[in-house]
Amino acid sequence: MSDNYFEIIRPGVNTTFQDKGRDNLYHIGIPFSGVMDNRNYLIANKLVNNNSDTAVIEFAYQGPHVKYYGKKINFAITGDVIFSIKKDNTEIEGKCYESYQIENGNEINIISTNKSVYGYLAFGGELDIKLQWNSCSINTKANIGSNNGKKLDFGQNIKFKKINLNQDVKKINYINTKIENIRVIKGTNFDYFSEEGKKIFYEKEFIVSKLSDRMGMRLEGPKIENIVNTNIKSEGLIKGVIQVPADGNPIIMLSDHGTVGGYPKIAVVASVDYDRLVQISSGSKIKFKEISLSDSETLFKLYEMETLNLLSQI
């Protein structure tokens, strides 16, 4: 069965294999990793009849250009992505949230994401890639996961362990909603900041810096003044924590974040907004709004129900 594979003609900027990530390893310094945008990951797998925890290809901004070799297979792309499919000598523009059948020699060229960051390419089948701590997720900073913990590269051939026999094509009407207002819960060091600093945090706009990646989203804007101490004794972090170092520019911890940190935590992003937060591209505006813990819990439940409802329509 290993005669089915794809060749990477162009890898794209930051293309990795991801799945649900790995848990219970924070205490030795290993973060969750896994897909940045969980909803788009789940939809991609469902569109090609995969199990919900199957590995997919995640790309940021510019995606990969791949050529497929082997028996007929389905694929689907989710996110807000511009891509084309080349069969023989005809090239058609592809649509997200729709599965397509491709065969030996066909190509998929993922040109770019549209005013967003991450997109997902799922094939109907299982990739022949290594798991580490029950996850294939690549963490390029620690070189953990499949592909020796490195981004995908030019000329690589990626084999399939198996391909799905059920190759019905599917589609769903779905549009990614983009948000500027990110809901947050007050952080454990909120009172380290001056009244003016707190006001700035909730009332002013910040710009997403180019230096953002899977580890963290750096923000630029008015400085947030600290009046207690710009360092704390290093302690645990989770994804979504917003730390403010001495320079006054907030950094939001994302899926590959360092597991402990020594900067004061002003707030934490509500789980309901995480999938959409990671899609805010560099140069875009972002604003924070405080909500309570119980509202955050309820909103997340609703978001999850909406996700399950979407999946049930596929």
Place this chain on the structure above:
Amino acid sequence: MIKNISNLGDSALYCDFGNEVNKSVNSQVIKYFKTIKEKKLKGINNLTPSYNKLIISYDLRQINFNKVKSYIENLDIETSLKFNTKKLEIPVCCHESFSLDVKRLEKILNLTVDKILENFFNKEYFCYMTGFIAGMPFLGDLNENMRAQRLETPRVKVPKGSVGLTEQFANIYTFESPGGWNILGNTPVNVFNSSEENKPTLINPGDTVTFKEITLDQYNNYNE
């Protein structure tokens, strides 16, 4: 004991053991960490012990803040519990090609190189936690006269194996990474090995570590 429990976002518990950083507070944190880890409560998906805090992360799809909080508050912690710890000796070479910040340390600590090395090597360290990057141990406590602040501008790349100092702690960079600690030397020992899934970390919280000075020759010919 835990002084206060609050929420860190909507999917983690922030257990505060106070502001002091010492072995006895940290041993309490480690006891809680080991006990909770052992019990494997459904929904808890990560535990992060540090000097005097314990972060308990959970899956909001399965459980919520109030449930985890009451579970922790009613937990029976065996305070006399002894956990398995090791004593380790880590070889470190302080050749000038490795001790990137020794000149800076001489200046801020107002000590000679010989004195810095003497203080550093004649000391037993306690591992408070591992983390930041995979397997990095935070070891304390350095003598009062050995405590320096982080670099003002962190290095973009600190070489793998670098042994660094900041405030009362020493650490080891388990792989090349950005970092702001004062680098004193380098160890040839692989402190983190990701291919050993069951035992990737050489040094764990609660372990005791001493450093042994080796020459550049010994460093280059080191076999694990």
